[in-house]
Amino acid sequence: MAVEAKDVVVIGGGFAGLSAGAALAEQGFRVAVLESKPALGGRAYSFADDDTGDFVDNGQHVLMGCYHETLRFLDRIGARDRLIFHRDLEIEMLDGPGRRASLRTSRLPGPFHMSGALLRYGHLTAGERVRLIAGGMRMMALRRRDRDGLARMSVAELMDTLGQGERARQCFWYPLAIATLNDDPELSSAALLAEVLKRAFFSRRADSAFVYSRVGLSDLYCGAAGKLIDRSGGVVATRSIADGFDFDESGRIAAVRLRDGGRLGAANFIVAVPPRNLLKLLPETAMADPFFSRVCALQSSPIVCVHLWLDREVTDSAFVGFIGTPTQWLFNKRRIFERHGERAPGYLSFVISGARKFVDRANDELAEVVVKDLRAMIPAARDARVLKAIVIKEKQATIAPDPLSDRSRPAAITPIGNLFLAGDWIQTGLPATIESAVASGHAAAAALAARVGA
Numbered sequence: 092m093a094v095e096a097k098d099v100v101v102i103g104g105g106f107a108g109l110s111a112g113a114a115l116a117e118q119g120f121r122v123a124v125l126e127s128k129p130a131l132g133g134r135a136y137s138f139a140d141d142d143t144g145d146f147v148d149n150g151q152h153v154l155m156g157c158y159h160e161t162l163r164f165l166d167r168i169g170a171r172d173r174l175i176f177h178r179d180l181e182i183e184m185l186d187g188p189g190r191r192a193s194l195r196t197s198r199l200p201g202p203f204h205m206s207g208a209l210l211r212y213g214h215l216t217a218g219e220r221v222r223l224i225a226g227g228m229r230m231m232a233l234r235r236r237d238r239d240g241l242a243r244m245s246v247a248e249l250m251d252t253l254g255q256g257e258r259a260r261q262c263f264w265y266p267l268a269i270a271t272l273n274d275d276p277e278l279s280s281a282a283l284l285a286e287v288l289k290r291a292f293f294s295r296r297a298d299s300a301f302v303y304s305r306v307g308l309s310d311l312y313c314g315a316a317g318k319l320i321d322r323s324g325g326v327v328a329t330r331s332i333a334d335g336f337d338f339d340e341s342g343r344i345a346a347v348r349l350r351d352g353g354r355l356g357a358a359n360f361i362v363a364v365p366p367r368n369l370l371k372l373l374p375e376t377a378m379a380d381p382f383f384s385r386v387c388a389l390q391s392s393p394i395v396c397v398h399l400w401l402d403r404e405v406t407d408s409a410f411v412g413f414i415g416t417p418t419q420w421l422f423n424k425r426r427i428f429e430r431h432g433e434r435a436p437g438y439l440s441f442v443i444s445g446a447r448k449f450v451d452r453a454n455d456e457l458a459e460v461v462v463k464d465l466r467a468m469i470p471a472a473r474d475a476r477v478l479k480a481i482v483i484k485e486k487q488a489t490i491a492p493d494p495l496s497d498r499s500r501p502a503a504i505t506p507i508g509n510l511f512l513a514g515d516w517i518q519t520g521l522p523a524t525i526e527s528a529v530a531s532g533h534a535a536a537a538a539l540a541a542r543v544g545a
């Protein structure tokens with residue numbers, strides 16, 4: 092078939108590739124999405140567990156009201172109603188056996204709603220709470236006046252600058268930083284934390300709300316995005332491994348070569364794969380260009396997720412933060428998923444982000460760590476029997492959020508005229524999250540459409 096100006100190949104079927112493909116399909120482009128795995132979803136996927144009859148997400152994914160690009164994508168594919176929106180931010184934090192305090196936003200309009208939450212936060216003294224609010228305001232001032240300075244600083248150094256004490260760090264700043272940036276505060280870029288804080292807490296009240304999927308992650312967006320692309324005359328092909336590119340004499344990409352020997356031509360190409368996969372696709376000559384060679388500097392950071400099925404429910408809460416234990420978050424899937432398996436009354440998922448010290452341990456050992464933390468924090472769990480555990484280690488869960496990696500993130504527009512990049516690791520100003528993936532997908536689609544003149 093002859094290649095037309097509106098033929099696009101998107102390589103990678105995660106949030107970035109599918110959001111780029113859906114945006115272009117809606118504008119009349121004929122899109123072919125190639126995904127190497129047997130199913131779409133990339134690093135945000137779910138599967139059915141036959142033993143329990145439950146769905147399992149590779150790891151609990153939390154969105155927030157400030158994920159505007161993601162919500163736009165889910166609206167586009169008709170999937171927003173698969174999300175649960177908390178009206179406000181309300182997080183229960185445990186600092187020892189049953190020692191709970193809530194971060195609950197007040198009814199005031201944003202950004203004053205957060206002051207209400209912090210002023211009532213019971214894990215800190217009155218003085219610590221006031222210093223915490225003052226620290227947040229100073230961070231926003233630094234973000235306005237000295238972004239470059241923040242981009243060179245780690246989160247821990249920023250805390251020194253803001254005069255934040257150990258309790259404020261352990262009970263508020265570090266749980267927030269590790270959950271959103273996925274690494275140790277000593278290593279993570281302060282600029283990324285400031286951006287998260289601005290979007291989530293220093294904006295509208297609705298932007299602070301916790302949001303998560305009531306269905307398995309794959310069911311949230313993969314099928315619906317694929318259908319939109321199909322309906323617009325495109326195609327979504329799984330088990331299609333892109334292996335390299337053929338170039339024409341002007342240095343533009345003519346076609347993508349597939350592992351099965353096939354070849355697919357198009358006018359434009361979006362590569363929406365993790366950095367290491369991009370490097371495998373490019374010819375060696377491309378690495379002479381600093382735009383591409385910089386990508387080699389990107390480091391990654393792991394996440395460990397443990398899913399436990401128990402003989403009883405041990406908490407009514409949908410999610411709980413743990414302070415001071417290796418396990419950082421508990422998610423009660425019985426309160427999150429709308430469809431339940433019948434074989435185990437309790438189903439909890441636990442997250443250890445920035446899990447460098449844990450990711451190489453054996454699965455049994457990791458399950459024990461989590462069970463120990465659960466029993467230490469929630470007394471009702473002490474007599475509960477564990478019926479089944481699944482441990483999922485994502486060794487390269489996200490790019491590392493250190494200042495050097497952050498500076499090495501490329502833009503969507505590349506030096507190759509008809510090649511655009513997408514992925515959570517593209518420079519969006521955000522940490523590597525779903526929102527960054529979708530923002531990059533939309534940016535790549537917009538740049539491509541502008542070039543084609545659509």
Ligand SMILES: Cc1cc2nc3c(=O)[nH]c(=O)nc-3n(C[C@H](O)[C@H](O)[C@H](O)COP(=O)(O)OP(=O)(O)OC[C@H]3O[C@@H](n4cnc5c(N)ncnc54)[C@H](O)[C@@H]3O)c2cc1C
Nearest residue numbers: 103105106107127133134150152153333368514515524525
């Ligand atoms: C355990 C875990 C928990 C997380 N929690 C959160 C959270 O709470 N909130 C949040 O916002 N984010 C979270 N994230 C991050 C989020 O999952 C990612 O930011 C997002 O899924 C990245 O999407 P992507 O499309 O950029 O990349 P990917 O999802 O990695 O998609 C890239 C796709 O490209 C495919 N591919 C690679 N090479 C080729 C090739 N040669 N040919 C064809 N296809 C190819 C891959 O198979 C993959 O499907 C979490 C991540 C993990 C791992």
